[in-house]
Structures are given as structure tokens and as C-alpha cells.
Amino acid sequence: MSVIVEHLTKHFTRSHLPAVADVSFRAPTGAITSLLGPSGAGKSTLLRLIAGLEIADAGAIHIDGVDCTGLPAQQRGVGVVFQSYALFRHMTVRQNIAFGLELRRIPRAQVATRVEEMLSLVQLDDLGERLPGQLSGGQRQRVAFARALAIQPRLLLLDEPFGALDTRVRVELREWLHALHVRTGITTLLVTHDQEEALEISQHVVVMSGGQVAQAGPPEDIYDRPTTPFVASFVGGTSILRGRVREGRAEMGSLVVSAPEAAREGEPVHAFVRPHDIKLARTPVGLGHPEGASRVQRLKPVGGYVKVLLRLPTGDELAVEVPRSEFEALGVVEGDSVLADVRSARVFVGDYAI
Amino acid sequence: MHVATFTPRHATRSLASPALLKWGLIATALGFLGVFLFVPLIAVFSYAFQKGADAWFAAIRTPESLAAIRLTLTAALISVPINLVFGLAASWLIARFQFPGRALLLTLIDLPFSISPVIAGLLFVLLFGRHGGLGPWLIEHGHPVLFAVPGIVLATLFVTFPFVAREVLPVLQAQGCDEEEAALTLGASGWRTFLQVTVPKVKWGVLYGVILCNARAMGEFGAVSVVSGHVRGVTTTLPLHAEILYNEYDFVGAFAVASLLTLLALATLVIKKYVEWRADAP
Numbered sequence: 238m239s240v241i242v243e244h245l246t247k248h249f250t251r252s253h254l255p256a257v258a259d260v261s262f263r264a265p266t267g268a269i270t271s272l273l274g275p276s277g278a279g280k281s282t283l284l285r286l287i288a289g290l291e292i293a294d295a296g297a298i299h300i301d302g303v304d305c306t307g308l309p310a311q312q313r314g315v316g317v318v319f320q321s322y323a324l325f326r327h328m329t330v331r332q333n334i335a336f337g338l339e340l341r342r343i344p345r346a347q348v349a350t351r352v353e354e355m356l357s358l359v360q361l362d363d364l365g366e367r368l369p370g371q372l373s374g375g376q377r378q379r380v381a382f383a384r385a386l387a388i389q390p391r392l393l394l395l396d397e398p399f400g401a402l403d404t405r406v407r408v409e410l411r412e413w414l415h416a417l418h419v420r421t422g423i424t425t426l427l428v429t430h431d432q433e434e435a436l437e438i439s440q441h442v443v444v445m446s447g448g449q450v451a452q453a454g455p456p457e458d459i460y461d462r463p464t465t466p467f468v469a470s471f472v473g474g475t476s477i478l479r480g481r482v483r484e485g486r487a488e489m490g491s492l493v494v495s496a497p498e499a500a501r502e503g504e505p506v507h508a509f510v511r512p513h514d515i516k517l518a519r520t521p522v523g524l525g526h527p528e529g530a531s532r533v534q535r536l537k538p539v540g541g542y543v544k545v546l547l548r549l550p551t552g553d554e555l556a557v558e559v560p561r562s563e564f565e566a567l568g569v570v571e572g573d574s575v576l577a578d579v580r581s582a583r584v585f586v587g588d589y590a591i
Numbered sequence: 592m593h594v595a596t597f598t599p600r601h602a603t604r605s606l607a608s609p610a611l612l613k614w615g616l617i618a619t620a621l622g623f624l625g626v627f628l629f630v631p632l633i634a635v636f637s638y639a640f641q642k643g644a645d646a647w648f649a650a651i652r653t654p655e656s657l658a659a660i661r662l663t664l665t666a667a668l669i670s671v672p673i674n675l676v677f678g679l680a681a682s683w684l685i686a687r688f689q690f691p692g693r694a695l696l697l698t699l700i701d702l703p704f705s706i707s708p709v710i711a712g713l714l715f716v717l718l719f720g721r722h723g724g725l726g727p728w729l730i731e732h733g734h735p736v737l738f739a740v741p742g743i744v745l746a747t748l749f750v751t752f753p754f755v756a757r758e759v760l761p762v763l764q765a766q767g768c769d770e771e772e773a774a775l776t777l778g779a780s781g782w783r784t785f786l787q788v789t790v791p792k793v794k795w796g797v798l799y800g801v802i803l804c805n806a807r808a809m810g811e812f813g814a815v816s817v818v819s820g821h822v823r824g825v826t827t828t829l830p831l832h833a834e835i836l837y838n839e840y841d842f843v844g845a846f847a848v849a850s851l852l853t854l855l856a857l858a859t860l861v862i863k864k865y866v867e868w869r870a871d872a873p
Contacts, residue, residue, distance in 0.1 A: 290772050310775040317776040323769035327791040336787075337777035388777060 239266035239424040240287065240392060245296030247282055256282040258448040260296070264441060269418055269425040271435035273459075274445035275471065280428045283445070284394050287426065289313045301391050316385030320397040322377045324369040330356070330380050331365040337388035355383040358417070375406045379413075386421065393425040399434070411438055432472050436460060444468050462583075469509035469583045476555045477589055478508045478582070487584045490551035491529035494582045507589035508582040512558040516578045517545065517567060530574040531555065545569075547577055635853050638846035650836075650847035658824040659832035659848070662743065666815075666828060667808040670748040674804050678755025679797065683789070685756075686763035700753050711749050712817025715742060719818075738820030743828060746814040751804045758800030762793045795870030802866065806859040810852060 240263065247257040257279045264270035272280040285291040287298055289310030297306045305313050325333050334355050338348045356362050359379040369377055378398060385393060398414075399407040415438050418425060429435050435442050436456040443453040444467075452459060452468045463469035470477065480489030487496040487506045496506060520530050531547040534554070538544075543564040545557040555577060559567065569575055640647055650656065684690075685697055703711065719726045719736035729736055736742045770792065774784040790797075812830040819826040827835060829852055837845035 288776055290775070310772075311778045311780065313776075315776060317773065319769050319773060321767075321769050323773040325770055325774075325788055325791075336774070336779070340778045340783070384773075384777070 239301055240264035240270075240426065241297075241299040242283075242287070243297045243299075245283065245286060245298065246294045247279075247286055247291060248294055255279075255294075255448050257286065257293075260445075260448070260450055262443045262450055262453050264424060264426055264443075266424050267422050268440040269427055269438055270441040270443060271439035272426060272428045272443050272445055273432060273435040273472075274430065274451075276430060278445040279448035280430075280445050281396055282448075284317075284396050284426060284428050287392075288315050288317050288394050290317075314388075314391045315394055316388060316390035316392070317394045318378070318381045318385050318396065318398050320400045322369070322381045324377055324380055324384070326369050329366050329368055330361065330372070330383075333369070333380055334383045334387050337384065341388070351387060355387045358386070358420070359383040374402050375410060378402065378410065382417070386423070390423070393423050395425065395427045397428055397430070399431075400429075407434075414438060436472075444471065446471070463509070466507070466509070466585050466589065469585070473509075473511050474556065475509040475511055475583075476553070478510060478549070478553045478555065479551070479589060480506055480508070482506055482586075487582075489553070490549050492549070492577065492579045492582075494579055494584060497584055497586055500584075500586045504586055505588050506584050506586055508579075508584045510555065510579055510582045512544070512556045514580045514582065515555065515557045516580060517557060517559060517569075518576045518578070519567065519569065520574045520576055529576070531577050533569055533571050533573045533575060536569075536571055547575065549577070632853065635846055635849050638842055639850040642843050646843050647847045647850075650841075650844040651851065653844070655824045655827070656832060656844070656848060659827050659829050660851070662740065662827065663809050663829045665740065666744050666747045667805055669744050670751055670808050671801060671805050673748060674752045675755050675797070675801055677752055678757075678759055678800060678804075679793075681756045682760040682763055683785075686760060687768060700756050703750050703753050708746075708750055708811065708813030709817055712746055712814035715746055715749075715814075715818050737818055738822060738826055740826065742818035743815050743826060746818045747808050747811055750811050750814050751808045754804035754807065755797060755800035758803070759793050759796045762796035763789075766792055795866055798866050799863065799870070802859055802863050806856065809855055 242263070243261050245257055245260045246255055248255045260279070260283060272283060274280050282291060286293050287300075287305075289305070289308060289312075293306065297304060299305065300313065300315070325336065328336070331352050334352045335348050338351055343351070352365070353362075356365055359382055361376060361379055361383070364372065364376065369380065372380065381398075399410050402410065411434055418438075427435070427439060436459070439456060441454070442456050442459045444451040444459060446467050451471075452464050459468060459472055463472060469475060478489040478492060480487055480492075482488075482496045482500045482502055482504045484502075485496060485500075487494050487500070487508060489506075489508060492508075494508060500506060529550060531549050533545060534548050535546040536543060537546075538561070542558045542560050545559055545564075547555040547557060549555055557577070567575075639650075651660075681696065681700060685693060716737060717723050719729065719742060721727065721730065721737075723737075726735075726737060734741070736745065770788050771784050774788045775781075779787065809828075810830060811828075812834075815828055816831055816834075819828070819831055821827060821831060821835065823835065829848055833845050833848040833852070836842075836848060
């Protein structure tokens with residue numbers, strides 16, 4: 238394991254709750270590990286603690302087997318890419334990339350070679366003499382990557398690296414980061430609030446909430462087997478349905494799925510349903526609005542699929558995504574009645590409360 | 592509705608007379624500047640040269656005038672570098688760190704702006720005078736402060752210390768400390784980060800502050816006047832020397848010295864404009 242964080246805690250003020258509270262996790266060597274969570278979850282603070290830009294109140298940080306807990310930022314050998322890029326605005330792209338190398342007393346010729354390597358790695362070969370102010374956001378971000386990678390860090394820390402960019406550039410840079418990681422194989426920690434980003438490019442995901450780790454594991458586990466209601470609701474754009482346990486099954490109106498083993502008869506339960514885990518069927522013609530049927534409240538075609546918002550007989554709302562072709566075969570309009578069948582859902586015992 | 596009935600009338604009235612309004616404002620501004628700036632400026636130079644350039648040079652070349660020029664330059668040369676270091680350190684401290692007394696320090700930096708220079712001068716008199724706290728001991732050991740060069744330097748220092756800090760602080764606060772943090776993670780020491788990252792970021796702000804600081808150091812009258820004692824050729828700076836000559840009805844001499852200070856002010860304006868222009872350039 239390349240990065241081992243144990244019981245890390247950080248308070249900013251004595252009166253407030255800790256920004257990071259007893260966090261422990263491991264990031265596998267050579268992989269991209271995402272720290273995923275809503276804003277205020279403590280993920281950026283965690284990253285700054287690992288970088289050495291904040292001092293932990295308690296706990297330990299090991300990087301490549303070395304205890305870095307008390308080490309100053311300069312000696313950690315960690316490359317950081319900031320959300321704001323943090324390029325040296327008075328230096329050219331080349332000078333920015335060379336900055337860390339020159340501090341290491343590397344011969345001038347070697348520095349120059351390494352800078353050119355980095356420039357071609359981030360595909361900015363022709364822009365070496367530009368100032369950061371003369372580059373686009375995506376280009377600046379790539380310079381920030383080149384600068385952080387030039388010093389051959391043991392670990393690369395990315396703090397919302399694509400947060401300030403527009404969607405198209407963000408998706409492009411995500412692909413680019415994936416390719417870059419394949420080439421460099423450097424252990425990477427990525428802070429993001431974008432679950433799509435986390436699930437798509439990382440091999441390991443640490444979901445954070447309220448300064449604590451909510452769940453850690455491979456992206457498939459996080460998505461398919463959330464262990465807490467928070468993870469189930471945060472990841473995957475889910476709908477929440479409420480119901481009760483009856484005869485060992487969770488009943489939410491007409492929707493019935495198997496209940497957790499620990500559930501007792503009559504207990505309240507709530508279920509998280511992914512928008513693509515629902516199958517829709519037309520109600521038989523002539524029955525009007527039969528019992529158990531749901532009403533189509535809104536239809537929104539979005540690219541290759543259609544978002545359907547249903548109102549269940551229980552009063553809960555259910556968001557469904559239907560592939561375009563399937564939707565056309567279904568042929569429903571707003572106000573119609575449909576029968577919804579849940580293919581799978583994540584059920585938790587107890588009332589749902591945020 | 593109220594707004595609906597008022598809006599169109601306002602709109603038509605202000606739209607009907609933009610030219611009148613514009614030229615009215617221009618005339619007011621120019622008239623004000625003319626009375627308080629251009630007329631005095633012309634007056635200073637016309638008085639200074641009313642008996643010709645030779646008289647002007649003669650007035651500048653008297654031993655007292657040359658001594659005043661030397662003293663003014665000395666006071667500026669000592670106080671500007673000290674205030675540069677203080678201003679950088681104080682603005683760095685206030686911008687980057689949270690500590691008890693931060694707000695108080697910020698208020699104290701503005702003190703010379705809010706306190707009358709004469710009062711500042713009197714503070715030094717109380718401290719270093721013959722009956723003051725430190726005065727007798729210093730005089731006994733042969734280092735009088737009051738009515739001597741050290742007093743003039745101290746008064747100048749006090750009056751000019753906010754300038755650099757006040758110019759650099761907003762620049763530091765506006766730019767945040769991301770770049771410094773990036774430099775740290777790349778392996779730069781704190782000192783190196785300061786020299787290679789922070790100083791280039793704030794250099795125009797620093798230069799601007801130094802220019803203003805220097806202009807004030809050379810032009811300060813009130814505080815310096817109180818501590819100087821007006822010993823001719825020894826403790827008179829240029830502004831004090833101009834006053835002495837004026838009081839002695841030596842108008843050519845007084846205005847010749849005044850014209851020197853005016854030239855300094857004009858030079859300051861030109862350099863200031865140049866710095867602003869450079870700072871705005873990418």
C-alpha cells in the first residue's frame with residue numbers, strides 16, 4: 238500500500254466540529270484513488286494534510302512506508318495540482334515546470350531535457366514560452382500537472398483538478414488524465430465531488446461525509462453495494478422510497494423487494510432505487526388508473542434516454558431512465574398510468590432522514 | 592405603481608441632457624484643479640524664476656540650501672528602506688497569519704494617517720526632550736535626538752511607515768497563497784518562496800508604496816518641524832528651509848526651494864503613472 242492514513246484528525250477551531258475526524262484509509266500503489274464527497278466533507282482538508290500544507294491534530298500518514306506525519310511539505314516528495322492551478326504567474330510555462338527541478342540542484346542541461354519531456358507529456362510542446370495568463374483554463378491545468386510531475390513525486394495529489402473548467406473540457410481532460418496515468422503509473426489521490434469522475438477514472442473510491450469515511454472500495458462496490466444510506470443516496474442519482482417490512486419483504490406500495498436479514502416484521506424501511514433499475518409497462522387498456530399504477534408526471538428526453546418522473550400511489554416520487562428505443566416502444570405521454578417494476582434496490586431499516 | 596410612474600420621467604430627463612451634464616462636470620473638475628493645482632504650480636515657478644535662472648541657482652547653491660537638500664535626502668534614504676522592510680513584513684504577517692492582536696496591528700499601521708503630524712512630533716519631544724523619558728540619558732551620553740538629525744529621521748519614519756504596508760497588503764490579500772503553497776510542495780524553502788514567488792507577485796505594489804513613502808518623507812513638514820529646532824544648515828530639511836526663507840522675506844530663495852520640492856512631486860507623479868501602467872500590463 239502506497240498511502241496509509243490512520244486515525245487522522247484535524248480541527249480548525251476548538252469550538253467547531255473537526256474538519257477531518259478519525260479518518261483511516263489506504264490508497265493502493267499505482268492506482269488512482271478518489272476522495273469523493275459533497276462540499277464540506279473534509280476531502281480537501283484531508284488532501285492538504287497529506288501534502289503537508291496543514292498539520293494534523295492526531296493520527297499518522299505513511300507514504301511508501303515512510304512516516305510523513307511530522308515532515309514539512311518540502312520533504313514529502315508529493316506533487317500537488319490545485320484547483321486554482323496556482324501557476325507562478327510571472328514565470329513562463331517552462332520556468333514553471335523547471336521550478337521544482339532547479340531547487341534540486343539538477344544540472345541545467347538535464348533540467349531542460351526534463352522540461353521538454355514534460356511539455357510533450359502534457360501536449361504543450363509549442364507553448365513553453367507563454368505566460369500562464371496567455372493560456373486557456375485547460376492548458377493551465379495541464380501545465381500544473383507537468384509542474385507537479387516534473388519532480389518525479391512518489392504521490393500525485395489532485396484537488397478538484399477539473400472543477401473550474403466547463404463540462405466539455407472536463408470530460409476531455411478526464412480522458413487525458415486516464416491516459417496520462419496509464420503512461421506514468423504514479424499513485425494518485427483525486428479529490429472530487431463529481432461521482433461520475435470518481436467512478437470513471439479511479440480504481441479505488443473513498444466516499445467521505447462529515448469529515449469521516451462513509452465507505453471505501455472499488456467503484457463497482459460503491460455503486461452496486463453501498464453500505465450506508467448516505468453512500469446509496471449520494472452515488473447514482475437515486476430515488477428514495479419508504480415502506481414497511483411484511484412477511485420478510487420490504488413493501489413500498491406496489492413495489493416489493495427482499496428486505497435486509499435483520500429487519501423485523503412491521504419495521505419501517507427505506508429503499509434507494511437507481512433510475513435505470515426500473516422497468517416500465519403500460520397499464521392494460523380500458524382500466525383507467527388501476528390500483529398500484531403510477532402516474533407519469535414529467536418526461537425529459539436527454540440524449541440517448543428519456544428521464545421519466547413518476548408519482549407512486551404511496552406519494553413518493555421515482556425517477557426513471559428509459560433508453561430512447563424502449564421509450565418509443567412504450568409510447569406513453571405525461572399524465573398516463575404505467576406499472577413500475579423495480580429490478581433491484583438497496584434497502585435499509587429505519588425511517589429515512591437527511 | 593410608484594416606480595413605474597417615476598422611471599420614465601427620470602430616464603427622459605437624464606437622457607435629454609447628457610452633454611450638458613458631462614461638460615458641467617468637466618468644467619467643475621477642471622476649475623477646481625485650476626484654482627488649487629495649476630495656479631499655485633505656475634505661481635511657484637514664476638516666483639522662483641522672477642529674478643532669472645541665475646538668482647534661482649544662487650538660492651539653491653547657498654550652504655544652507657545644500658545642507659537642507661543633504662538632510663532631506665538622508666532622512667529619505669534612511670526611512671524609506673526601513674519602512675520597506677517593515678511594510679513588507681507587516682503586510683505579510685497580516686495577510687498570511689491569524690493571531691491575537693491582528694486587528695489592532697492593522698489599526699496601528701493607520702495611526703500616522705489619523706494622527707496630526709504635529710502631535711507625532713510632540714510625542715518625540717516628550718520622549719527625547721531635556722525633561723523627557725529618554726532624553727536626559729541620551730544627551731548625557733552625547734547622542735541628542737531632539738533638535739538633531741536622529742530626531743528628524745525618527746519623525747520621518749513615523750509619518751511614512753504606513754505607505755508600503757498599505758499598498759502591499761491588498762495585493763497580497765487579493766492574490767491568495769496558492770502559489771506559495773505550490774512552491775512549498777515543489778520543495779522550496781520559506782525564504783526562497785518569499786523571494787521567488789511572493790516578491791515578484793507584489794513588486795509593483797511595493798514600488799508604488801516606496802514612491803509614495805519617499806514623496807512623503809521628503810515633503811514632511813509638521814512632525815519634522817516640531818523636532819527640528821530649526822538650526823540653520825544643521826536640522827532644516829527642504830520644507831523647513833523654504834519656510835525660514837519665506838519668513839525672512841527672501842521670496843526668490845523660498846520659492847526656489849519650493850520649486851525643487853514641486854519638481855520632486857511632479858517626478859513622483861510621472862514614476863507613479865509609469866508603475867501603474869506597468870502593473871496593469873500582463
